Amino acid sequence: MNMLDSLFEKNRTWADGIRAQEPDFFLNLSKQQTPQYLWIGCSDSRVPANEIVGLQPGELFVHRNIANLVVHTDFNGLSVMQFAVDILKVRHIIVCGHYGCSGVKAAISGTRIGLSDNWLRHIEDVRQKHAGFLDITNTEPWAYDMLCELNVVEQVMNVCCTTIARDAWERGQELTVHGWIYGLQDGLLKDLGITVSNFSEAATAYRAALGVLSASPRYGKNG
Numbered sequence: 551m552n553m554l555d556s557l558f559e560k561n562r563t564w565a566d567g568i569r570a571q572e573p574d575f576f577l578n579l580s581k582q583q584t585p586q587y588l589w590i591g592c593s594d595s596r597v598p599a600n601e602i603v604g605l606q607p608g609e610l611f612v613h614r615n616i617a618n619l620v621v622h623t624d625f626n627g628l629s630v631m632q633f634a635v636d637i638l639k640v641r642h643i644i645v646c647g648h649y650g651c652s653g654v655k656a657a658i659s660g661t662r663i664g665l666s667d668n669w670l671r672h673i674e675d676v677r678q679k680h681a682g683f684l685d686i687t688n689t690e691p692w693a694y695d696m697l698c699e700l701n702v703v704e705q706v707m708n709v710c711c712t713t714i715a716r717d718a719w720e721r722g723q724e725l726t727v728h729g730w731i732y733g734l735q736d737g738l739l740k741d742l743g744i745t746v747s748n749f750s751e752a753a754t755a756y757r758a759a760l761g762v763l764s765a766s767p768r769y770g771k772n773g
């Protein structure tokens with residue numbers, strides 16, 4: 551007996567449930583997809599993109615990796631973004647981090663994992679970059695939350711700086727980049743206030759988001 555039979559059973563129940571409401575749902579969806587959003591999130595099993603925002607198959611184009619990073623030379627992530635923007639013409643790119651991110655925690659605690667340490671080095675870079683208001687020796691819980699937020703803000707900027715976003719804006723394509731964070735403990739999303747609809751807005755939005763973040767009473771030195 552296949553140990554994963556239960557997954558096939560759940561799949562049938564799920565598909566039957568959708569077809570019961572809309573008999574041609576899958577047939578119609580198989581012909582084309584027209585998602586409005588690209589989601590760049592963490593691979594964490596507790597942060598399931600579609601479910602969090604209540605979207606059906608066909609409505610959300612998704613890229614997930616450890617710690618929702620946007621790396622300038624990651625051709626996997628860049629290819630997803632290019633397909634989403636140039637071909638699917640999504641209107642929004644949402645970078646969504648989450649509190650309690652194991653990738654961020656590994657970077658903050660210096661825990662060695664293996665190959666992934668090289669990937670997570672990008673988070674250590676974020677931490678170093680903001681050493682001015684996030685003391686790099688600080689391992690308090692609030693510093694961990696703050697780094698999760700800072701990481702999102704930095705990844706939004708990385709999206710904005712890609713040739714993909716810049717070329718789209720240059721040709722007048724409507725595209726807005728957002729930075730959100732998800733709470734594992736309450737299931738709720740929070741907008742981090744960095745919203746960019748044009749490359750010329752990016753630097754100002756970045757500075758404003760960092761200002762709000764560093765002044766937040768949630769964080770130790772301000773509390």
Ligand code: CO
Nearest residue numbers: 592594651652
């Ligand atoms: Co994570």
